[in-house]
Amino acid sequence: MSFATQAQGPATATRKPVIEVSALTKTYQTQAGPVPVLHGIDFALHEGEFAAVMGPSGSGKSTFMNILGCLDHLTTGRYALAGQDVEALDNDALAGFRNRVIGFVFQGFNLLQRATLEDNVALPLVYAGVDRATRRERAREMLAKVGLGKYAQSRPNQISGGQQQRVAIARALVNEPRLILADEPTGNLDSKTSDEVMDLFCALNDEGISIVLVTHEPDIAQYARRLVRFHDGLLVQDSAVENRRWQGKSAQEVRA
Amino acid sequence: MNQRMIVPMLGEAWHAIGANRLRAFLTMLGMMIGVGAVVLMLAVGQGASAAVKKQIEAMGSHLFVVLAGSQQAGGVRTGGGNATTLTSDDAYAIRELPGVTAGAPVVIGNYQLVFESNNWNTQVFGTTPDYMTARDWKIADGSSFDDGDVQAARRVAILGKTTAQNLFGDSSPVGQTLRIKNAPFTVVGVLAPKGQSLDGRDQDDTVIVPLTTAMRNLTGSRFRNAVRMIMVQAESDAAMNSVESGMKDLLRERHRLTNGQDDDFFVNNLTAVANSAAETAKTMSLLLGAIASVSLLVGGIGIMNIMLVSVTERTREIGIRMAIGARQKDVMAQFLMEALMLSLTGGLIGVAMGAGGAFAVQAIWQTAVQVTTQSIILAFAVSAAIGLFFGFYPAWKAARLDPIEALRYQ
Numbered sequence: 001m002s003f004a005t006q007a008q009g010p011a012t013a014t015r016k017p018v019i020e021v022s023a024l025t026k027t028y029q030t031q032a033g034p035v036p037v038l039h040g041i042d043f044a045l046h047e048g049e050f051a052a053v054m055g056p057s058g059s060g061k062s063t064f065m066n067i068l069g070c071l072d073h074l075t076t077g078r079y080a081l082a083g084q085d086v087e088a089l090d091n092d093a094l095a096g097f098r099n100r101v102i103g104f105v106f107q108g109f110n111l112l113q114r115a116t117l118e119d120n121v122a123l124p125l126v127y128a129g130v131d132r133a134t135r136r137e138r139a140r141e142m143l144a145k146v147g148l149g150k151y152a153q154s155r156p157n158q159i160s161g162g163q164q165q166r167v168a169i170a171r172a173l174v175n176e177p178r179l180i181l182a183d184e185p186t187g188n189l190d191s192k193t194s195d196e197v198m199d200l201f202c203a204l205n206d207e208g209i210s211i212v213l214v215t216h217e218p219d220i221a222q223y224a225r226r227l228v229r230f231h232d233g234l235l236v237q238d239s240a241v242e243n244r245r246w247q248g249k250s251a252q253e254v255r256a
Numbered sequence: 257m258n259q260r261m262i263v264p265m266l267g268e269a270w271h272a273i274g275a276n277r278l279r280a281f282l283t284m285l286g287m288m289i290g291v292g293a294v295v296l297m298l299a300v301g302q303g304a305s306a307a308v309k310k311q312i313e314a315m316g317s318h319l320f321v322v323l324a325g326s327q328q329a330g331g332v333r334t335g336g337g338n339a340t341t342l343t344s345d346d347a348y349a350i351r352e353l354p355g356v357t358a359g360a361p362v363v364i365g366n367y368q369l370v371f372e373s374n375n376w377n378t379q380v381f382g383t384t385p386d387y388m389t390a391r392d393w394k395i396a397d398g399s400s401f402d403d404g405d406v407q408a409a410r411r412v413a414i415l416g417k418t419t420a421q422n423l424f425g426d427s428s429p430v431g432q433t434l435r436i437k438n439a440p441f442t443v444v445g446v447l448a449p450k451g452q453s454l455d456g457r458d459q460d461d462t463v464i465v466p467l468t469t470a471m472r473n474l475t476g477s478r479f480r481n482a483v484r485m486i487m488v489q490a491e492s493d494a495a496m497n498s499v500e501s502g503m504k505d506l507l508r509e510r511h512r513l514t515n516g517q518d519d520d521f522f523v524n525n526l527t528a529v530a531n532s533a534a535e536t537a538k539t540m541s542l543l544l545g546a547i548a549s550v551s552l553l554v555g556g557i558g559i560m561n562i563m564l565v566s567v568t569e570r571t572r573e574i575g576i577r578m579a580i581g582a583r584q585k586d587v588m589a590q591f592l593m594e595a596l597m598l599s600l601t602g603g604l605i606g607v608a609m610g611a612g613g614a615f616a617v618q619a620i621w622q623t624a625v626q627v628t629t630q631s632i633i634l635a636f637a638v639s640a641a642i643g644l645f646f647g648f649y650p651a652w653k654a655a656r657l658d659p660i661e662a663l664r665y666q
């Protein structure tokens with residue numbers, strides 16, 4: 001198979017592709033008839049890349065992310081994730097990819113309100129069939145990593161929005177995914193907590209995790225290595241980020 | 257589904273139910289009543305059939321007791337067993353009827369028994385060996401008396417276990433001589449213990465002697481050959497009707513009763529008495545069974561309804577779970593488990609209610625009840641089956657949700 005690689009990011013040529021998308025279109029079928037949203041996207045993301053996706057409201061960013069996240073199906077085109085043709089996968093295999101390959105972070109956090117933070121973080125491990133002791137250990141480790149180690153037994157409504165988003169990131173990380181997809185993760189946060197969350201993403205990226213992150217704020221996009229711009233269902237710009245806001249703090253420092 | 261997921265899923269199901277306790281309780285009510293009725297139904301039904309079985313075991317099977325006496329116009333029986341119209345010859349004639357395996361004339365009296373320094377007052381039966389046949393009463397020690405002993409009016413006696421123990425202690429009474437109403441009797445055998453009768457009488461507190469001996473030495477009736485009752489055994493349940501009518505015709509003929517005259521005896525079908533008690537219990541069981549099936553159906557529909565509501569309310573949660581890797585079967589298992597937990601918890605309370613109800617029935621109506629392990633297992637199996645059956649559709653609906661639609665659900 002041959003994918004048109006458009007990667008413009010720094011030093012990508014030698015790295016393995018995580019995402020390969022070519023001529024991707026998406027048309028929603030509604031009662032009012034078909035609504036074409038994406039009109040032919042070519043995109044590739046390699047190991048260790050950090051791409052920010054920007055674009056006006058309605059340009060199809062979330063639609064694109066949902067397809068990348070194996071939550072929705074493309075209409076035409078190809079999408080390969082970690083070398084695997086996603087459209088060829090059955091439902092269980094897709095769930096397995098969502099569980100182990102991808103970590104999803106949402107604008108609205110999407111934590112289970114009834115469960116403790118530890119149980120929230122451990123949930124992907126339940127579906128991965130990991131034993132109880134390991135689940136606990138991993139969940140606590142991840143909570144510590146995002147600086148919330150002492151809140152393990154709290155519930156989402158007892159902590160702030162920024163903290164909730166960090167719990168959501170811990171949950172996304174717990175199964176050691178290769179890719180994090182974040183759709184406006186700072187959309188509900190003020191600028192200070194946004195910066196904290198972005199520091200965390202950058203530190204994770206430095207550890208080797210590939211990231212695609214949608215945002216409306218140029219400030220936030222400045223944390224990424226690469227900027228992708230959508231307009232009316234087309235990818236109209238793909239360039240390296242200049243004057244990156246990340247000075248390379250380690251996750252240890254971020255936590256402090 | 258991985259078995260490591262079962263425990264966290266059970267925990268989640270428990271929390272989900274606990275989050276809405278009143279709703280869960282109301283949902284479980286139907287199950288509780290249904291399962292309670294099932295347990296009660298089985299307890300009453302099994303209790304009744306056990307009681308009948310015990311009664312028949314205690315009496316002997318397919319038995320009639322023919323008593324002397326007449327029926328007045330108002331239907332009130334008078335002088336039952338005290339009239340003197342039945343004779344031992346009636347018994348011997350009945351014995352010859354087709355389908356009859358035993359016909360024993362019986363006279364009864366209470367007398368003082370003496371052995372050495374021991375005294376004991378007990379009920380003495382004068383009868384023939386047929387009595388032991390009819391009542392299916394075995395000899396534990398020694399032997400029975402035979403028809404020759406009856407013809408010769410020998411003074412021999414068979415003791416019930418209690419009587420034997422009270423007069424002879426632990427030593428064997430066989431071959432010893434005791435006195436009944438001052439006449440010496442040789443003990444030839446001891447009866448196997450039968451225990452209490454249903455009215456609580458100790459059946460082993462008795463002595464059996466040949467009919468003729470009893471008439472001559474004990475009862476000393478003024479009416480020759482008059483007996484208190486005749487115990488008749490038919491060869492099978494099927495033969496009972498023909499034996500009963502044959503017996504009535506025979507006795508009317510022997511007593512020279514004309515067409516207009518009432519019977520001067522009456523026939524008591526002991527098996528029928530026992531069976532009619534069982535019939536009543538069976539009717540009650542059926543009624544409870546009807547209540548049970550309706551409640552279980554309503555309970556099942558209640559569970560289905562609440563599970564559908566729960567799936568709708570938690571659409572977003574289902575979306576989140578799918579987004580982080582839950583497969584369709586995981587979601588299905590989660591909701592099935594929740595339905596199962598509802599139905600089993602309802603069933604558990606129902607079992608407790610049914611067992612409690614059974615003992616209340618026993619206490620209030622003095623009916624024998626029996627709560628068996630099998631009936632409890634059955635009740636749980638029914639609960640589980642209902643949970644799975646009625647939980648299936650909501651769980652399937654949850655599993656089939658589209659992750660992206662579910663996530664978007666507000």
Ligand SMILES: Nc1ncnc2c1ncn2[C@@H]1O[C@H](COP(=O)(O)OP(=O)(O)OP(=O)(O)O)[C@@H](O)[C@H]1O
Nearest residue numbers: 028030035037055056057058059060061062063064
């Ligand atoms: N399920 C759907 N059915 C029909 N049309 C849809 C559906 N989801 C999105 N759309 C349409 O597709 C277009 C792109 O939506 P999308 O959510 O991808 O945009 P976006 O770039 O993420 O916007 P925003 O910045 O506001 O989040 C919009 O016009 C939207 O109305």
Ligand SMILES: [Mg+2]
Nearest residue numbers: 061062063183
């Ligand atoms: Mg969007």
